[in-house]
Amino acid sequence: MSAATPAPGHPPVPLSARVIGAFEGRFHSVPVIIVLAAIWLFFSTRSDAYLSSQNITNLVLQIVTTAILALGVVFVLLVGEIDLSSAVLSGVCATVVANAAVSSGWSLWLALAAGIALGMTAMLVQSLIVVFGVPSLIVTLGGMVVFQGLLLVVLPPEFTVSVGGTDYAKIASSHLPTGASFVLAVLVWAGYAVSRWRQVSSRKDRVWAAASTLVVGAAVLGGVTVLTRADGLPLPVLILGALLVVAAYVTTRTRYGVHLYAVGGDRDAAQRAGIPVYRMVVYSFLVLGACAAIAGVIDAARLLSVSNSSGGGSLMLNAIAAAVVGGTSLFGGRGSVWSALLGALVIGSINNGVQLLGYSPEVQNFATGGVLVVAVAMDVVITRGSLWPKRA
Amino acid sequence: MSDSPPILSLRSVSKYFGGVRALHEVDLDLHAGEVVALVGDNGAGKSTLVKTIAGVERPDTGTIRIDGRDVRLDSARAATVAGIHTVYQDLSLCDNLDAVKNLFLGQERTTSWWRGRSLRRRDMEQQANAVLDTMSIRLRSFTAPVGSMSGGQRQGIAICRALVSDPRLVMLDEPTAALGISQRAEVLDLIMRLKEQERGVLVISHDLKDVQQVADRVVVLRLGSKVAELRRGEYVSADLVSAITGAHEGAA
Numbered sequence: 071m072s073a074a075t076p077a078p079g080h081p082p083v084p085l086s087a088r089v090i091g092a093f094e095g096r097f098h099s100v101p102v103i104i105v106l107a108a109i110w111l112f113f114s115t116r117s118d119a120y121l122s123s124q125n126i127t128n129l130v131l132q133i134v135t136t137a138i139l140a141l142g143v144v145f146v147l148l149v150g151e152i153d154l155s156s157a158v159l160s161g162v163c164a165t166v167v168a169n170a171a172v173s174s175g176w177s178l179w180l181a182l183a184a185g186i187a188l189g190m191t192a193m194l195v196q197s198l199i200v201v202f203g204v205p206s207l208i209v210t211l212g213g214m215v216v217f218q219g220l221l222l223v224v225l226p227p228e229f230t231v232s233v234g235g236t237d238y239a240k241i242a243s244s245h246l247p248t249g250a251s252f253v254l255a256v257l258v259w260a261g262y263a264v265s266r267w268r269q270v271s272s273r274k275d276r277v278w279a280a281a282s283t284l285v286v287g288a289a290v291l292g293g294v295t296v297l298t299r300a301d302g303l304p305l306p307v308l309i310l311g312a313l314l315v316v317a318a319y320v321t322t323r324t325r326y327g328v329h330l331y332a333v334g335g336d337r338d339a340a341q342r343a344g345i346p347v348y349r350m351v352v353y354s355f356l357v358l359g360a361c362a363a364i365a366g367v368i369d370a371a372r373l374l375s376v377s378n379s380s381g382g383g384s385l386m387l388n389a390i391a392a393a394v395v396g397g398t399s400l401f402g403g404r405g406s407v408w409s410a411l412l413g414a415l416v417i418g419s420i421n422n423g424v425q426l427l428g429y430s431p432e433v434q435n436f437a438t439g440g441v442l443v444v445a446v447a448m449d450v451v452i453t454r455g456s457l458w459p460k461r462a
Numbered sequence: 463m464s465d466s467p468p469i470l471s472l473r474s475v476s477k478y479f480g481g482v483r484a485l486h487e488v489d490l491d492l493h494a495g496e497v498v499a500l501v502g503d504n505g506a507g508k509s510t511l512v513k514t515i516a517g518v519e520r521p522d523t524g525t526i527r528i529d530g531r532d533v534r535l536d537s538a539r540a541a542t543v544a545g546i547h548t549v550y551q552d553l554s555l556c557d558n559l560d561a562v563k564n565l566f567l568g569q570e571r572t573t574s575w576w577r578g579r580s581l582r583r584r585d586m587e588q589q590a591n592a593v594l595d596t597m598s599i600r601l602r603s604f605t606a607p608v609g610s611m612s613g614g615q616r617q618g619i620a621i622c623r624a625l626v627s628d629p630r631l632v633m634l635d636e637p638t639a640a641l642g643i644s645q646r647a648e649v650l651d652l653i654m655r656l657k658e659q660e661r662g663v664l665v666i667s668h669d670l671k672d673v674q675q676v677a678d679r680v681v682v683l684r685l686g687s688k689v690a691e692l693r694r695g696e697y698v699s700a701d702l703v704s705a706i707t708g709a710h711e712g713a714a
Binding site for chain 2: 338
């Protein structure tokens, strides 16, 4: 932090700076929602099938893995660290769960608990090395390679475990009945409304609370309406939703959440305020470890197998890109858990549309890469608080 | 004023870093409603003394008493519990958090554990309002990040943060160093208000004009030792300068 720059309060603030300032606060999700709307508009004019409830359900199921992993990545980004190892770790955890539940015949719950414990333990070790002083970029880069080796160790000699037809696969194919889904949606909405109104302090804030309650209600009920069109709410979507709700509550309404943002914003200041900085870093990595295990299991259940390519491919980069595209800063301390969902939706919508319209795969790469760079450029502008760089 | 025991009382506090003597047998008393300035050249031991009182450094010898009782200040938290709050030169605010979160950072008001330890935002806003009012600080918004505020407002928030825990003693490290003229006047005003609230104030400053304006007593450190203690009205600027630089020694 540089010393306080005395900014005279009275001269009029230029409009561009005010707009940028607004995006830092209440409207931080607006840019990504505009991008998402533009993508949907573009593809829906090309194909009527794109915005059908069938395709939207498909799209959401496609992004669940990325979004859950991105959610964990958001926690690590918020404290100003980075992670490259969680995607491969998710493959390792999924394999361990598959070995235990399918090959060794453990109960599925026990196997899941073991997988999550493994994910958290692996992240605990990495985070302790980060706290020791090695940059997280290097620790997790090394961790990624180590976990690739570990994946080969835990896989059987034929390098694949099929989970088709088992309880394991039901994780991806189960549904919550439509009626129950709506009851749940209303409960979530009511819970949000109560918690939001308890925070209201001024009359102006009451207007904002009413507006956000309506928006959240429309989003939750609309989403459930579309996603239950076939035969109820898919379990993976339910898990993603539950994780997001819990994470949103914890990061915005609890002491832990304030400390998380404080550590990412200014570590020295947080330390002097008596916040256990290193413990907060470790906690974030533990959250990521749990998210990685859950994401890996859901992915394996959807694909009906684990193999030496589990957690590979573009999953890691997509998860980081999703968090950043959604508005979480790479520099720490800024962003929200919803950026995981919104960013994953942006990236998933591009991939889904490109595949639906039969464009060649390089279009997908160009578009995803372009969106990522534009998103980080916007992050830079918002962090800096002005459109153009200061003259050197 | 001197009937009651002083809020803070240091007796022959010494601190060594290896072979370097950072503090040597320093005595210091501070009473309620009194502003004491700590001055000295670079390397005189001001920062070390502040850190010792703030619980960041532990003295090698000597005693620290608060309200007449011996205390051990082993950590920043211990000092806070003892009623000492430090406002650092860089303010130590989190620029990404809003004013209320900064005011209560590390001492958030939360519900009981069975209600999930969630934040009591409304309580905190009310208390923030009260504290900011006592110091006559006006903020445009409680939800805007403090990074977007002016230097004077940030300094005000940093000082008010000290008041949230209702401390007996507030230490200010170079509170006016980075500020413009009108903001400096504001901060000196804040110091006078702290004094009116019967708190002890210890100000570390390089600016002798500020010091003469607000301090009831000036303690001069040189090379780790206390070389002079001057009461308001009993000295002129030249005395202060010669005590800081050691110019009077030749004459004496």
